[in-house]
Amino acid sequence: xxxxxxxxxxxxxVDSSVTAYLLKQQGYECVGVTMRLTCPAPDPATGxxxxxxxxxxxxxxxxxxxxxxxxxxxxxTFENSVIDRFVTxxxxxxxxxxxxxxxxxxxxxxxxxxxxxxxxDYIATGHFAKTDQAPxxxxxxxxxxxxxxxxxxxxxxxxxxxxxxTIFPLAGMNKERDVRRIAAEQGFANAKKxxxxxxxxxxxxxxxxxxxxxxxxAAEPGDxxxxxxxxxxxxxxxxxxxxxxxxxLGVAMAHPVYVTGVDAASNTVHLGELEDLTVGALLxxxxxxxxxxxxxxxxxxxxxxxxxxxxxxxxxDQPATITRQADGQMKIVFDAPQRAVAPGQAVVIxxxxxxxxxxxxxxALRE
Numbered sequence: 145x146x147x148x149x150x151x152x153x154x155x156x157x158v159d160s161s162v163t164a165y166l167l168k169q170q171g172y173e174c175v176g177v178t179m180r181l182t183c184p185a186p187d188p189a190t191g192x193x194x195x196x197x198x199x200x201x202x203x204x205x206x207x208x209x210x211x212x213x214x215x216x217x218x219x220x221t222f223e224n225s226v227i228d229r230f231v232t233x234x235x236x237x238x239x240x241x242x243x244x245x246x247x248x249x250x251x252x253x254x255x256x257x258x259x260x261x262x263x264x265d266y267i268a269t270g271h272f273a274k275t276d277q278a279p280x281x282x283x284x285x286x287x288x289x290x291x292x293x294x295x296x297x298x299x300x301x302x303x304x305x306x307x308x309x310t311i312f313p314l315a316g317m318n319k320e321r322d323v324r325r326i327a328a329e330q331g332f333a334n335a336k337k338x339x340x341x342x343x344x345x346x347x348x349x350x351x352x353x354x355x356x357x358x359x360x361x362a363a364e365p366g367d368x369x370x371x372x373x374x375x376x377x378x379x380x381x382x383x384x385x386x387x388x389x390x391x392x393l394g395v396a397m398a399h400p401v402y403v404t405g406v407d408a409a410s411n412t413v414h415l416g417e418l419e420d421l422t423v424g425a426l427l428x429x430x431x432x433x434x435x436x437x438x439x440x441x442x443x444x445x446x447x448x449x450x451x452x453x454x455x456x457x458x459x460x461d462q463p464a465t466i467t468r469q470a471d472g473q474m475k476i477v478f479d480a481p482q483r484a485v486a487p488g489q490a491v492v493i494x495x496x497x498x499x500x501x502x503x504x505x506x507x508a509l510r511e
Contacts, residue, residue: 146173150266150311151259153251154178154206154213156198158327158334159270159314161205165330166313167268168209175262176206176213179255181222182345194347201334208331218254225249227345231355234383237408238488241298242343248301248432256309266311271295274315275307282436283307285499289316297457300492300502301432352384366411368395371404371420382406385413387508388421388484402484421484424511425477426455427469428491428503435500444468451500453478455491466493474503477511 152164154176168174184193192200199215206213226245233240251269259267272288273296283304288294302310317323327335346354356362363381370376377395379385385393389403393415402421405414433440443449444467452461453476463479476491485508492502 145171147171148265149173149175149263150268151255151262151264152176152211153255153267153269154202155270156201156334156337157270157340158323158332158337159272159319161202161270161332161334162323162326163268163270163313164205164211165209165326165332167311168211170313172266174211174268175264176202176211177216177255177258178202178213179222179250180215180217180219181226181250183219201337205332205334216255216258218250221254222246222250222345225253227358230343231358233488234351234355235408236488237382237406239386239486240488241490242345244298244301244490247298252299252302252306252310256306259309266309268311268313270314271299271312272314272317272319273299273312275310275312285434286315287494287497287499288312288314290318293319296494296499297454297490297492297502300434300490300499302434302499303432304434304436307434352381355383356381364411366413368393368413368415371414371416376415379413382408382411382413387486418483422481422510423483423485423508424481425475425509426482426485426491426505427507427509428474428476429472429506431474431501431503433501435495435498440500449493449500451493451495453491453493455482455485455489455505461494464493473506475509 150167150172152174154160154164164174164176178199182195184195186193203213226242229245230240230242256267272290272293274286276284278284285299285302285307287296324335342349363383365378365380366382367375368377368379379394385403385406387403390400401415402418403413404416404420448465448467450465453464454461464476466474466476469475487505487507489505490502491505493500
């Protein structure tokens with residue numbers, strides 16, 4: 145008897161391929177689905193685009209393990225929900241994370257909706273994270289057991305309702321030791337396929353160039369200003385800078401200096417010393433609880449929540465306290481000074497290895 149019907153998000157990579165294989169072995173009825181999110185030009189060397197190659201790889205694995213495969217065209221939704229938001233944020237001087245936006249709006253938004261329309265009970269992806277159900281029936285999102293691959297930071301938007309519908313079969317696995325080995329044993333052609341490190345719609349990593357091409361014009365030049373207000377240079381577009389950056393600044397100084405602010409309104413980039421990046425707290429909005437919302441709100445109302453927070457993916461968790469401000473924003477006060485907190489980043493909070501929730505940084509506070 146089937147353990148349930150699962151939509152498996154198959155990207156064409158090795159992680160999602162092994163995800164589909166494992167679920168079928170565990171007794172689930174699987175439907176492989178690959179999302180078409182963009183439509184890039186074909187590679188001149190092969191005559192096929194990366195997107196079409198990924199679709200072909202996913203379909204080949206689905207055929208090999210004996211499950212149906214479909215392609216879901218979400219280009220318009222991706223354009224409106226992810227790309228437009230990313231571009232608008234960068235133009236406003238922010239530092240957005242499109243992968244987090246995609247998880248919230250596409251993978252566990254539009255794709256989950258499609259799963260329910262297809263009479264699927266669950267959605268599964270190749271993320272390295274873990275879910276489980278507590279004795280009281282609530283759901284918990286845990287870090288992946290391989291610290292080098294843990295992707296829980298990107299998944300804080302999984303609410304209780306979404307967690308109940310989500311399966312992460314790779315939770316306890318090591319990428320090289322386990323996942324690639326299984327793929328090779330099963331004869332998957334993508335067993336040695338390289339990981340995608342860049343943003344999927346900007347494969348060359350040139351964010352500024354992408355935005356300029358999309359907008360049809362070069363970014364406006366402007367002033368680079370030192371901490372005392374002195375103009376020390378000119379930039380070729382403020383969107384080429386982010387808080388904490390110290391290379392490629394376009395100015396020659398006698399010692400290392402850092403971007404301390406990007407003012408989109410005045411098209412100005414501000415530079416300063418390392419100490420100018422030090423902050424004690426941050427504000428965040430657009431908050432989402434992954435842990436049960438009623439319990440988290442009760443803890444907030446009782447005076448705040450002690451937890452650990454991170455505002456960059458590779459950052460170690462930092463002990464802190466979170467409270468809600470009168471304007472509805474969350475305030476996170478760190479026990480120790482932090483550096484280079486940039487508006488637009490995601491901040492995610494944990495209790496032990498459990499994700500409690502997260503939001504978008506709106507301001508860094510020097511207090």
